[in-house]
Amino acid sequence: MQHKLTTEFIGTFFLSLTVCTAAVYGSAGDYAPFAIASALMVMIYAGGHISGAHYNPAVTVSVYLRGACDKDDVLPYIASQIVAAVSAALIAMKLLESGIPINPDAPTPEMFELGTEAVVAELLFTFALAYVILNVATTESTSGNGYYGAAIALVVLAGAMTVGSISLGSFNPAVTSALIVSGKVSLADSWMHFAPQFIGAVLATYVYKFTQSDSS
Amino acid sequence: MQHKLTTEFIGTFFLSLTVCTAAVYGSAGDYAPFAIASALMVMIYAGGHISGAHYNPAVTVSVYLRGACDKDDVLPYIASQIVAAVSAALIAMKLLESGIPINPDAPTPEMFELGTEAVVAELLFTFALAYVILNVATTESTSGNGYYGAAIALVVLAGAMTVGSISLGSFNPAVTSALIVSGKVSLADSWMHFAPQFIGAVLATYVYKFTQSDSS
Amino acid sequence: MQHKLTTEFIGTFFLSLTVCTAAVYGSAGDYAPFAIASALMVMIYAGGHISGAHYNPAVTVSVYLRGACDKDDVLPYIASQIVAAVSAALIAMKLLESGIPINPDAPTPEMFELGTEAVVAELLFTFALAYVILNVATTESTSGNGYYGAAIALVVLAGAMTVGSISLGSFNPAVTSALIVSGKVSLADSWMHFAPQFIGAVLATYVYKFTQSDSS
Amino acid sequence: MQHKLTTEFIGTFFLSLTVCTAAVYGSAGDYAPFAIASALMVMIYAGGHISGAHYNPAVTVSVYLRGACDKDDVLPYIASQIVAAVSAALIAMKLLESGIPINPDAPTPEMFELGTEAVVAELLFTFALAYVILNVATTESTSGNGYYGAAIALVVLAGAMTVGSISLGSFNPAVTSALIVSGKVSLADSWMHFAPQFIGAVLATYVYKFTQSDSS
Secondary structure, eight states: OHHHHHHHHHHHHHHHHHIIIIIISOTTGGGHHHHHHHHHHHHHHHHHHHHOOOOSHHHHHHHHHHTOSOHHHHHHHHHHHHHHHHHHHHHIIIIIGGGSOOOTTSOOOOOOOOOHHHHHHHHHHHHHHHHHHHHHHSOGGGTTOSOHHHHHHHHHHHHHHHHHHHHOSOOOHHHHHHHHHTTSSOTTTTHHHHHHHHHHHHHHHHHHHHHHTTTO | OHHHHHHHHHHHHHHHHHIIIIIISOTTGGGHHHHHHHHHHHHHHHHHHHHOOOOSHHHHHHHHHTTOSOHHHHHHHHHHHHHHHHHHHHHIIIIIGGGSOOOTTSOOOOOOOOOHHHHHHHHHHHHHHHHHHHHHHSOGGGTTOSOHHHHHHHHHHHHHHHHHHHHOSOOOHHHHHHHHHTTSSOTTTTHHHHHHHHHHHHHHHHHHHHHHTTTO | OHHHHHHHHHHHHHHHHHIIIIIISOTTGGGHHHHHHHHHHHHHHHHHHHHOOOOSHHHHHHHHHHTOSOHHHHHHHHHHHHHHHHHHHHHIIIIIGGGSOOOTTSOOOOOOOOOHHHHHHHHHHHHHHHHHHHHHHSOGGGTTOSOHHHHHHHHHHHHHHHHHHHHOSOOOHHHHHHHHHTTSSOTTTTHHHHHHHHHHHHHHHHHHHHHHTTTO | OHHHHHHHHHHHHHHHHHIIIIIISOTTGGGHHHHHHHHHHHHHHHHHHHHOOOOSHHHHHHHHHHTOSOHHHHHHHHHHHHHHHHHHHHHIIIIIGGGSOOOTTSOOOOOOOOOHHHHHHHHHHHHHHHHHHHHHHSOGGGTTOSOHHHHHHHHHHHHHHHHHHHHOSOOOHHHHHHHHHTTSSOTTTTHHHHHHHHHHHHHHHHHHHHHHTTTO
16 A cells, blocks of 8 residues: 555656646746657656556546446545645645746746636546547556557647646646646636536546446 | 437538538638648547548449448438538528638638639549548558548548639538528539539549459 | 568558658648658558558668568669659649648758768668667567557657758658659768768678677 | 676767757757656666666666675776766767757856755756666566566656756766766766765665565
8 A cells, every 4th residue: 555655656756746837837938838748658657557646636536436447545645646746736836946047938937827717627637638548548458558658648748738828728636736836826816726626527437337337 | 320410410511501601601721621621630639430531422422332331321411511501602602600809811702713724623532532531440450540530631632722712612512502592613514513512432442443353 | 472562552652652742841840750650550560461561662672681581682672762753752742832821931852961860860870760660570589569569650650850950850761752853952971871871780780790699 | 797887878968969069059949858857778788688677877876785785896887877877968069069069059168056956856856767677677576578668768868857956956966977068067966966966865775675575
């Protein structure tokens, strides 16, 4: 269990550290989605064999509902993910941000205003993320494949590029927690991330179960 | 059958949603080809084991002519793909577009004028797309490979970057349907997409059969 | 044999078509290396099981010297590659270029002046290309791997980005032939491409043989 | 042994040549991280079966402490890597730099000032690099996978994009040696690279051993 929680911590930590440094503080400029998807991919390949490499509370719920995660793991996993994301946000803020050269073209790191479009965006792409994960990482007919990490990470790449300017492209309640700590999302608005993320992931599980009902 | 059609719907929906949001409404700027190819790749890996992951009526015709798709599946597949693409175009237009920040550098989303070069471009790259699909996803000597999703998606990346400014780089009658709904391609011009896409895909099947005649 | 030559033709044709359209005529702007590497990768995965997917006369020579290509295939392969590259250059020039919107920021497609640095650049990266190919596509201890297409294509991505501004980043006598037809390289300067490309590829074969001498 | 050292030389040479040409002298502009990660990936796939493809003294130490590298290989590997990196820096400086067109927007290639944030950045991402390598390239439960080269290279892509502007994103004492030769890092500041790189890699080994203690 300790090994799994350590693995979830490290993976979520580096994902969130990259989100905060590359995107919130802008060190990667326009390339932030590539940096974020790469960080996610490498941590999935590094940790998948130990913890399943969820790094995302909505994914943990989805995988649990699908029957591929122990009930006793759900809350510890989510706790480890949130603690990792908050730690990463603090380290990015206290130990890295001051080293980023000031870029006059960079957007100011102020609060992002989430609108109703953000709810749709987070719902759709968290659905896609969980749908892909269930199919490439928990299904017998694709088991043993080597592409699962790339497939999962590229959902985040596609989503961050497509709706990043609409909703910030988190698709992950742990990453959203890091965005709250970083002052990018307000607590008052945070339900516009959390609710559609969990709903999208749960919906994906039911759609997945329907499409698998006689083909796995 | 329902599982296959649901899978074709979801895959074509996310591909078309990404095309409309990232490229037509410009949320991904210059990076739209990366977002689109990523969406296609992840949906191929998610759905390939259920429906074959065509997500493209020209591909369905090509795979049918090659003998790797049931005759009874052809029309339902195409119907599901078109409905998915139109749904995605409407959702992008009604629920996402208003959330994209206005970018003064972005091209205005007006009707794109297709010329005769567009016919050549769609013909060549839909040929390439079907040729790659037949070789990596329906051939015995490459069966069991894990690269098929990346290979297929990167044809679209190469094509979108190379001839996107000439023909919009659709290579897919379902995506073209989404572009018509989005007001980017006129119905009057649409044959300049549909005709070369189907012709390119059919040609690819015959070339494929020739190159395989004694080597599979 | 016909199947192999057709496969070499198609692969080299799409690689060269992408080079001419995306890079020489500038349709892909700064992203040309991504388009070119993607075109190469997808054609390697599509044709590798038929012809070995050389698409490059220097690679054909290197693979022949390593003992993984029949002597009788060498000249027909090279002829097919050159004809394909010249055909692609002509189609790009006659049927696609006029459809590319004029971009005031694009560099003018004038003759590129090759200097002595270009000789070093072509030598080094064609060496790297052949060295990678021999190791990932002709070696027993890596046989059956699924990454060979990505590995080979990304040598071209790295090289095009790193020395593209120095030598145009061809690393391939067939592509150089397309560049001559496109008016980007002069016949008088062409030895600054051809000589280091063949020399780099031959050198790679000898280094490869040395490193394999007791480990395959 | 000679085969291994030659392989380490070639891989580290091309990685460092790409770093110096693409990033230090700016030939790849903003795309340098893609060029560098690609060079690393292709050299890992080319040389992994011969030498293990470390190309990085901190990685050699980490892999040795994990028990996957002979003690007698450690110093020769590191020597070969440093000589390769210095050679590449000299070739880039003497034979390639003068061929790069002058770009008025490019940053001047002056000494980069490393701050305390650079120490944190190099520590965190060299930790991540070694952690990923140990999990994807030295662990029984992931053995035989085909994604190891991509996973390792994309740590460098994520890191170079995220903290490149803070620390130059080396994560590799051999690459740092090339940066010293290129005049980008001063000898006086070099401990701010070397110390956190080795410490991060050693820390990763202990964390790796802990997470594997009952799951391999």
